[in-house]
Amino acid sequence: MAHRETFNRPDEPYNDLPALPPLGDLETKAILKAAIDAHVALAELRSAAKTLPDDGILVRAIALQEARISSEIEMVVTTNDELYRALSQQEEFTDPQTKEVLRYGDAIWLGYGHLRKGSAMDVPLLQRLASVILKFDLKIRESRGTRVGDPRTGRVVYTPPIGCERITAMLENLLEYWHTESTVDPLVRLCVIHYQFEAIHPFPDANGRVGRVLNILFLVSQGLLDKPILYLSRAIIEDKSGYYKGLRKVTEYGDWETWVLYMLENLSVTAIETRRRIEAIHHELEAAIDYAEASMRTGYSEELIRLVFSQPYTRISFLERAGIAKRQTASLYLQELERIGILQGEKRGREMYYLNRRLFEILGL
Template identity: 25%
Template sequence: MKKPYPLPLLPHTFDAESELTFYKKVVEASSVLEKLKQKIHYSLISESFLQLLTLHESVQSTRIEGTKVTFSEMLEDEIDQKKDWEKVEVRNYQRALKIGVEIIQTGYPLSERLIRDIHSELMKDTRGSTSAAGEYRTIQNFIGPTKQLKNASYIPPEPQLMGEYMANLERYINGHPYLDEEMDTLHPLIKAAIIHAQFESIHPFLDGNGRLGRILIVLYMLQSNIIDSPFFFLSEELEKEKFKYYIILNGVRALNKDEPDWDSWITFFLNATIRMAERQFNKLEQAERLYKEGLNKLKQPSTEKVWGALFKYPIATVHQIVNDTSLAPVTIRKSLNELVHLKMIYGDDRKRNRRFYHYDLIRIMND
């Protein structure tokens, strides 16, 4: 009979050789993240780009959990707002992420209460256990390919231990109020990897643990000043290596091993951070180039303004652009027709509420 895993509490200590290996990666990751941060600060389209990144993160994180919805479909959904459960989950993720970011940026710590509040937002009107939204599980759960315990690949700690484990995680995130902070010598990027893995191993909720655990990465990076705005997300890279992600994450649980393999997980996490930061830098660079090349083709300030709005709404209606620019609808239609004529965007065949597609920007975001 398989039993719940006796998950060790944090902190976890590493030998000097492991820490040296990590720090070589940390230096590289910190450098790439700083380069991306500076690029965001001085970009002409940073606000629009951050909005698109947040949506893209929401899509990729929910896709890891098995949804099929795409980034383009969610751009359409910003107009349609359909009650499809997959789209609801993506919208919930966006709102939950926004709530968490605002709380951390206000100066409040990443606490158990905030984690439960974010979970409540994630689970609104979804296919999961909405009755337990925001509440730690009171029954045993497990992870596996079937709904039978005998086939479980991992059985998290017992439900009565959730309070102890989550209190320990909160203390690890924020430091002990009575101990010297200098005792915690690990770099925040390494701690971000540990926090995510420990949360997933605790698996404190009946559903939504994966999505919430990926939100915690962003919030901890914000709290620890690795990033100063939500410009970095890891889910796209994790989705690309989904099965490797799960296998290496399982390694920290000492499954079929003598002891937890934290080294492989932290190395994987840091490598994924480097690749993702480089990818986001390249996306912003391409989007900036597209924006500037477009401006060079335009002469009317109103059309330039509409062109800028399309970097926030790559699939747009006149109504959306009115809300974003305060230009008159007739002016916007004229500008959109000019952009279509220049083949900078494309319009569909609707007679009413025509939609305009900024395909070059969508391609950049999907690359």
Template identity: 40%
Template sequence: MAFNKNEPFNKLPDLPPIDFQESQDIFRHLAKASRYLGELNGLCASLPDPQLLINTIVLQESKDSSAIENIVTTQDELYKAAAEEGTASHAAKEVLIYREALYIGLKKMQAQKNLLLTNTMIEIVQTIKQNNSGIRNVPGTALKNAINGEIIYSPPCCEDVLREKLTSLERFINDPEASPLDPLIKMAFIHYQFEAIHPFADGNGRTGRIINALYLVQQQLLTQPVLYLSSYIVKYKTEYYRSLRGVTEENNWHDWVMYMLTAIIETAQLSTKKIRNTLSLKEDIEKNMKQALGSSFNYDLLQLMFALPYLKIELLENKDIAHRQTASTWLKKLVEADILKPQKMGRTTYFVNYRLMDILSTN
């Protein structure tokens, strides 16, 4: 693989790598990753209302994927923004836009006979950037060390080359005959290749991580895009970039595949734990709510508490769950029962499902 970091890598080889060898440690990690991912998928498939928890889990993935790009928001900011607070921070809005981009990508893929195509990738990045971004067509793109400005990598250039490489990547993603390797290993290849192609002027990292989630759904390894993969990358960010560079500079596919399989193992376990703990909490809170509210218990309110852990009176009104006075009465009773905790911010009082926030904040 001829590579010069100061020149566009137009000779980036197509997938699959011709000299990749599956080692015993890769086989062992692959077996574990498949098992834990299967457990997570089975749990999601058994949920009576999967969208309830999926929205919450995906928002966590959005938060961590954005953090990799130094778009950092707190849990409080994020869930206040999700509760339709108009004064949300810029970072919180960016995270919510990321979640929107993921769902747009999923809908687009499903509408295109489950094919993950270049136009889907473009629509994802346009949503992330909130503009009409397209394939890069200006030379001179280079990834640099943020501290000393040294060029680390020069991706391929320009639009005709990038489209050719994306077309080849499309074939590898969508054609089951392109490689006999396990889809989880192929996902590691796909993620590297997309990042190496670097087809957009900005937003490549977040788009690439959305492609991971969509590919797992496409391959029917997950029914919903709930793998909390970015949490692992945030924790091991230096190793992530080092492993990517190891493929480019040394053709070291082994360490990169091991990194990604380990990420799947840990994040599948984490997502499963969060979902199980959330289901258990929901069951407990339902019992306590019935005692606190008596005959006025409202199941839609229970659902909303888990979809949006930061509630406010206006939100219950806007969702047509209760009129203002009734909403105020219910929320006060839930505070008295220690089900919610009030948190005053300016003129607004939020009612926080604090135990759910504890679950979501645990890594």
């Protein structure tokens, strides 16, 4: 594979970051083979996702795993329990770390809604994504001061370009590459786009999280996924050294092959893991429907069981909003599901939360 001139001056801003498309061969034999495997895994995931019992809440719960793990990379830590309970309660009862993770989820859905309306990706949307995550208006960097360091040693390993005008032009070039039809495999283009965005590093903060949101949105924009359910951050956090090594090899040696193969392998593995998780949810739902029908003394309906599988925590008000039952009867139905072991009740303040333990475990794998 052709290499460009080495850039290995970590203390200097990379103002000469090459524009897209990259030079050199992006589709070596090894890359094409890995891309085929990734396409197969994504197609199987896309098919499995059609069985999800809820197109909104459960898909959101799965997407929140991406939000939690992606935020953990940035040292914003919360637990699955806090995260899923936050879906079920009012914002004032949610801790700050969980709120920040939820905002990452909001950014995913903002971008997804933008694409669903047929709108094109543009620089203002990138700014909105970053602003939603951090909950204040974030502008493109104007001056120097942003550097990427090795978290273990604190040593500077990369300094991104500086200057709002220069950075904006680089982002516009990236988005032109995003939108332009190409003979290059879209999964390979995804790898290129992710590298380029991280190399531009356009904002003072949230660049990693915005870049990982763009991964999901690009897959949706190319028709490779219908729903934002593939979360690559787990693979990154499990092999941070491989991730940063791949990025640096592109920067320092123009070595795209190492980087693209790393990303394609993680795409395949993550798609397979996510498909298995979805299949497990579907299996548990069908088993719960049969078991509840045979075991409940009162209140059984398939609609009720599907509702308690729409997210890990259920409250009485959920049944009321769904028109299944009024408050007192809804409480009895949930207690009945607790009696037969499908749900586990827990009182928080004056409110009862009913945990679907098995769904919680599957989502938290």
